Every structure is written in structure tokens, then in C-alpha cells.
Amino acid sequence: MDKGIIFKSLSGFYYVTDGKETVRCRARGRFRHENISPLVGDYVEITMDTKTDGVVDKILPRRNSFSRPPISNIDYMVIVVSEASPVTDPFLIDCMTAVASHSNVEVIICINKCDINAGEKLYEIYNKSGFKTFKVSAKTGAGIDELLFALKGKISVFTGNSGVGKSSILNRISPELSITTGEISKKLGRGRHTTRHVELMKISNNTFIGDTPGFSSFDTDRSLLSNPAELQYAFPDFAPYIDLCKFTGCSHTREKGCAVLQAVSNGSIVKSRHDSYARIYAKQLEQYRPWEDKKSQR
Numbered sequence: 001m002d003k004g005i006i007f008k009s010l011s012g013f014y015y016v017t018d019g020k021e022t023v024r025c026r027a028r029g030r031f032r033h034e035n036i037s038p039l040v041g042d043y044v045e046i047t048m049d050t051k052t053d054g055v056v057d058k059i060l061p062r063r064n065s066f067s068r069p070p071i072s073n074i075d076y077m078v079i080v081v082s083e084a085s086p087v088t089d090p091f092l093i094d095c096m097t098a099v100a101s102h103s104n105v106e107v108i109i110c111i112n113k114c115d116i117n118a119g120e121k122l123y124e125i126y127n128k129s130g131f132k133t134f135k136v137s138a139k140t141g142a143g144i145d146e147l148l149f150a151l152k153g154k155i156s157v158f159t160g161n162s163g164v165g166k167s168s169i170l171n172r173i174s175p176e177l178s179i180t181t182g183e184i185s186k187k188l189g190r191g192r193h194t195t196r197h198v199e200l201m202k203i204s205n206n207t208f209i210g211d212t213p214g215f216s217s218f219d220t221d222r223s224l225l226s227n228p229a230e231l232q233y234a235f236p237d238f239a240p241y242i243d244l245c246k247f248t249g250c251s252h253t254r255e256k257g258c259a260v261l262q263a264v265s266n267g268s269i270v271k272s273r274h275d276s277y278a279r280i281y282a283k284q285l286e287q288y289r290p291w292e293d294k295k296s297q298r
């Protein structure tokens with residue numbers, strides 16, 4: 001094998017597959033000197049040392065990368081949510097969609113536990129806002145085939161609040177994975193999350209899915225605390241109205257005659273989406289330090 005994708009990183013070794021074989025690799029010392037770490041999701045060139053072991057020589061350009069969880073080249077961020085216990089707060093979903101948008105990752109909303117609660121409220125919000133939205137049940141298997149079909153040939157990462165059923169859906173997709181799942185409430189003293197490390201599971205030839213522990217660990221600070229003027233572009237459902245808004249530098253939060261606010265009041269933009277935008281915007285204004293923003297130092 002001379003090239004492949006890193007699907008697992010453990011104790012300083014990178015596990016590379018070309019879809020057929022797996023090679024356990026070290027990274028060239030050069031990477032450490034240049035302060036670069038190979039990431040799960042990286043496409044790499046390798047040199048074989050023995051039949052089973054090799055060295056990562058080169059990391060091909062990444063289309064995106066995250067530090068928490070450490071992963072790259074994601075096609076889809078699958079935000080797993082639920083209206084059964086634990087109920088997902090739309091504000092958290094909107095933070096994640098903004099992060100995804102900033103990082104050039106497409107979003108899929110996956111409403112799980114539909115055997116207990118059909119998730120109509122969340123479906124209404126996200127389907128209407130233009131996101132691919134699926135209703136599934138890891139327990140009964142309902143909707144899982146449709147979800148899987150959408151993920152074919154892509155690298156996807158599951159994120160979502162702890163206990164929402166990310167690992168359970170993966171087990172339903174591929175029972176032989178046997179990922180540990182569990183009730184958070186019962187795990188006293190052993191840490192909150194069941195899922196700890198990041199690994200891409202190979203579902204079929206070019207289809208990979210990564211499980212991650214709850215929302216809190218996803219890389220949110222980088223994009224959410226950046227320039228407030230850019231936040232509007234992280235809400236793709238606002239796009240047609242941003243173009244119509246005639247005020248330069250409009251915050252779309254209180255200006256009279258703002259086209260975005262008008263779209264919210266006539267129902268073209270879902271109100272909870274705009275509420276989240278305004279909440280993140282206010283937080284950004286509080287913390288924004290223009291003199292620390294590289295782009296404004298030009």
C-alpha cells in the first residue's frame with residue numbers, strides 16, 4: 001500500500017486503510033518538528049517498513065479540520081437530536097450548524113428516538129430551514145436505511161448531546177461494530193460520556209462514520225467567537241434576505257426595516273433560528289476583540 005486514509009489514531013500510531021488492507025504507521029519525525037499532527041480523516045502517503053507496519057510520509061491537503069475532536073476532511077456533520085429524553089435544545093443545534101457552516105461542512109439533522117417521540121417540533125424547524133432532516137429510531141431501525149443512503153461514499157461525523165443515541169445508531173447501521181452505549185444517569189463517577197476517542201468506522205468501501213462524545217467537546221469556540229459581522233453567513237437560511245437588506249453593516253437584530261427581521265416576522269425565517277443568531281451575536285459582541293482579529297490587522 002502506498003496511500004490511504006487514517007481511520008484511527010491510538011498511542012502514537014496511525015492506522016491507515018486503502019479500503020482493503022490496514023497498515024499501522026508511525027509519523028515521520030519531521031511532522032513533530034513542524035508541529036503538525038496527522039489527524040483521523042487525513043489522506044496520506046506512506047512507506048511500508050514491514051508487511052504490516054509503515055511510516056506516514058505526507059499528508060495531502062485537508063478540506064477542513066477540527067481540533068476537538070481531532071478529525072479532518074469531514075463531508076457531513078450529522079447532528080443527532082431528540083425530543084425524547086434527553087431533549088435537545090435548538091440553540092445547541094444552531095451553534096453546531098454555525099460551526100459546520102464556517103468550516104465548510106454540510107449538515108444533516110437526524111432526529112432519533114422517534115419510537116418514543118416523533119420529533120415534529122424539531123423536524124418543522126430544520127426541514128423548513130433547508131437542512132436535510134431525517135427521523136429515525138435506533139431501537140426499531142425505522143428510518144436508518146434512508147439515513148445510511150445519504151451517507152454513502154462520504155466521511156461523516158456524528159455529534160449531539162450525550163445520551164441522544166449516536167453510538168446506538170452506529171450500532172444499528174453496523175451491528176458488528178459493537179460500540180459501547182449507555183445511560184448517562186447510571187454512570188456515576190465514571191465520567192459523563194460513553195464515547196471517548198475518535199475513530200472512523202468503515203461502513204462500506206468509501207463510507208466512513210465517526211462517533212464523537214457529546215456536543216461540549218466539539219470545536220465551537222473557534223468560529224463562534226470570531227468576527228460578529230461574519231456570523232450572518234453561518235446561517236444559510238438567512239442568505240436570500242441578507243441580500244435584500246439595504247442597510248450596510250446591519251446586525252439584523254433590531255434595525256427598523258431590516259429584511260431579515262421582516263422575514264422572521266412573516267415566517268420565512270424560523271423564529272428560533274433567529275433567536276439563536278441574536279444570542280450568539282450578543283455573546284460575540286461582548287467578547288470580540290477586533291485588535292486580535294488577524295483579518296482586521298491588514
Ligand SMILES: Nc1nc2c(ncn2[C@@H]2O[C@H](COP(=O)(O)OP(=O)(O)OP(=O)(O)O)[C@@H](O)[C@H]2O)c(=O)[nH]1
Binds near residue numbers: 163169
Ligand atoms: N427508546 C429509544 N432509546 C434509544 C434510542 N437510541 C438510543 N437509545 C438509548 O439511549 C441511551 C443512550 O444511547 P447512546 O447511544 O449511548 O447515546 P450517545 O449519544 O452515544 O451518548 P454519548 O456517547 O454519551 O455521547 C441508551 O440507553 C440507548 O439504549 C432509540 O431510538 N429509542
Ligand SMILES: [Mg+2]
Binds near residue numbers: 181194195211212213
Ligand atoms: Mg456514544
Ligand SMILES: [Zn+2]
Binds near residue numbers: 258259260
Ligand atoms: Zn438587516
